Amino acid sequence: MFTRSEENYLKAIFHLQQDAKDGVSTNSLAESLDTKAASVTEMVKKLAGKNLVSYKKYYGATLTEKGTEQALKVIRKHRLWESFLVERLDFNWDEVHDVAEQLEHIQSEKLVDAIDKLLDYPKADPHGDPIPCKDGTFPKENKSVLSECEIGAKGVIVGVKDSSPIFLKYLDKLEIGINSNFKINDKEAFDAALDIEIDGKPLQLSAKMAANLFVEFL
């Protein structure tokens, strides 16, 4: 139906749209797709021609309904594959992204659905990101960021914002993961580092670390 390149553009626009309120800029797309602005302009025009994005010269691109639907399908596949790799093939959570980048483009509805069933319809991927439903629904997330919690707050880690191997491996080293319990004991005035307990173990977390952890309260 769509080419690999088109799918990657749609996915990137979807993700960049989440933060930026107005249209996604050519340059941000180029950056995130590791390509050049000129190529982006060209592709965005092509996608606009197919009614997948709406595009106004110089003012960026936004997904149409059709484009969003397609982007969510790809994201669904990406996250289901990541879940499969971790749950069934014993991959670590820092090893799955690149393979999922390939697997997400496999065209077979039957296959995606079978993986979904095999995993018993998971709600989130190994990084805590929600998995879009088959019907195109995308559960609204209301996650808090650890760095913005108040002193005394208690809860559970439910996701990571950054899912680069370097960050994930560091979390492994500190024994912090999805479902870890936390309690904020104090916040340093100087650098906003947190004095925190993770599963009962006290440690210090830099503001940067804390800004990349999503939590829910108990």
Next chain:
Amino acid sequence: MFTRSEENYLKAIFHLQQDAKDGVSTNSLAESLDTKAASVTEMVKKLAGKNLVSYKKYYGATLTEKGTEQALKVIRKHRLWESFLVERLDFNWDEVHDVAEQLEHIQSEKLVDAIDKLLDYPKADPHGDPIPCKDGTFPKENKSVLSECEIGAKGVIVGVKDSSPIFLKYLDKLEIGINSNFKINDKEAFDAALDIEIDGKPLQLSAKMAANLFVEFL
């Protein structure tokens, strides 16, 4: 490492090489890859430049050692994925080929090995075709064809030559599959149809059917 197209050419050359003793012809490749002879000539030259095939103008192409190695890697992936789809995701044996055509191009040695392990290192795919080993070894097959067996022969179905959905579904209907036992009672002089018992059930098999079933004797 190699493009999808290059991998498909290598695989096709490998398969066509099995029958034909001399170089694989441009036209047979074009036919089997559903492309045109001119495209084949071009690609074969490119592959020759990369030392994957040896090619003499007008006399066809043959895989080099390097090309064979690569072809076997792709075939290994194809057959492992087909096995996974049937064994773990309950696909029927007539539904797996097209998806495997896509999955065979996923680049991740870790992934292939994990699937291999998950399935406990299967020796053959759902159609009875042998799965090349990780070390590049390809078990020599010595399968007989049912149509060439003598009257009175007894054994087991171990593979299909044709694995088109139309043939496979027909076998399903007749309840013939891998591991079915057979005993040849008679062969019709007129059309070479076989009077045969499959798992004890007597039926007639056309010569064409019998020519597409591989067997081993007990």
Next chain:
DNA sequence: AAAAATATTTAGGGCATCCTAACTATTATT
């Protein structure tokens, strides 16, 4: 062994996607 038939290669393009360099519009600064 020549002619006819067939197979293969070459020439010349097309399409998708990417790139650099030059140009133009938007925005930020003075």
Next chain:
DNA sequence: AATAATAGTTAGGATGCCCTAAATATTTTT
């Protein structure tokens, strides 16, 4: 408001892989 800085677009070209039509080599037939 004019100018400078930044962002985005267009022009022109490259690469990979495919195609048709024309040219050439091989094989088959007579």
